Amino acid sequence: MKKIALFLLPLVSASCDHDIPMVNLGIDDTYYIYRMQKLDLHPALTGKEYRWYEVDEAGNEKLLSSERDYIFIAREEGVYDLRFEIIDEYTPYEFDFTINVVHEEVEYSPYISRVYEYCPAPGQFINEMPRYEEGDTYADMLHKAEESISGTNDIMISLGGYGGYVSFGFDHTVMNVEGQKDFRIWGNTFYELLQPDKKGGSAEPGIVCVSYDVNCNGIPDDPWYELAGSEYYSKDTRHKYEFTYHRPDPDRKIVADEDNSLDDIYYIRWTDNDGKEGFMAKNIFHSQDYYPKWVDSNSISFSGSLLTPNAVDISGIGTYYILYSLPWGYVDNHPNEYEDLNSFDIGWAVDTDGSPVYLPGVDFIRVYTGLNQHCGWLGETSTELCRAQDLHIPALPIMPPDPIKDNLKHK
């Protein structure tokens, strides 16, 4: 087989050379696409270098990309004139084409439309928010997570302890508007009242990551970038952290700590890539299993950045903890009425070395619990969320309850 292939190769390539003028560039003269949707352009011809330009009415070129492939996307409707050039001494090529960006047929929702991944860490609200029912598979739990947080359903889901995450998206690409925050996420943080000036209470900061569907397959299998919040460059933030939870050992010694309302302090063992280990305790308020019941594997691993603990036991005897809010850039970190402090700029995206990355928009947003912290009877710190909104799509008016109709429903 190999010999035949080698023998045929020169013939095939000779005939290819001869055919080049007949080969289609693979780019049409005119396209119609919806705003905030991608047009994935793959020229069929090759050369030494490539240039994609947008050309204005006066004929001025604005360079868009020097890669062979290009994804076009626009937030604004209109007619866009593009020019594609192949720079090559033997086969140069120039091609002008037009992209008409039109309004979507079905109005976009400003809220979550899909949950792609729900992979919480163990925790006191796991198997409850959303609720696991006997026989539920991962797909069932994913569906429950989606039902909880899509649209304005506003049902809290918990991500459990450090690393647990959810990934979601919208019915369009969330555009990165220069100099503006792009999306907002709702959690369940409140400020406590003893120290009103200090912005603390129940802040359980979740770290946000974003991803652009660069292979245009609709699946979150593309690079993820962390949004660098206020603590990203702090010397106290640990990057490239890896953390593993181990399924509870049925033969473990059950030890209670009654002072802290814990009935099993060696409940779920964890290990990290610093060689440390510890335990997630079970408390007396949550009797269900903390380890996700739909997970078959005996360990669950997470990785990302680790924030420094934000809780202080101001009672000194474990009765009153304040979990202080971080300045900005985290989920479930300030009460929902503070819109700006719960909003995120795609322009904060950084790569694994902390260098800024430009993304035209994002198709996938991931939130994970950013701390490994246990606060006595309060239990482990876990990020919760219930809604997200694209800030560039107007919010839908929320209908006030109709007392007459609601009354009829109850009869």
Ligand SMILES: [Ca+2]
């Ligand atoms: Ca932005």
Ligand SMILES: [Ca+2]
């Ligand atoms: Ca993809």
Ligand SMILES: [Ca+2]
């Ligand atoms: Ca919370």
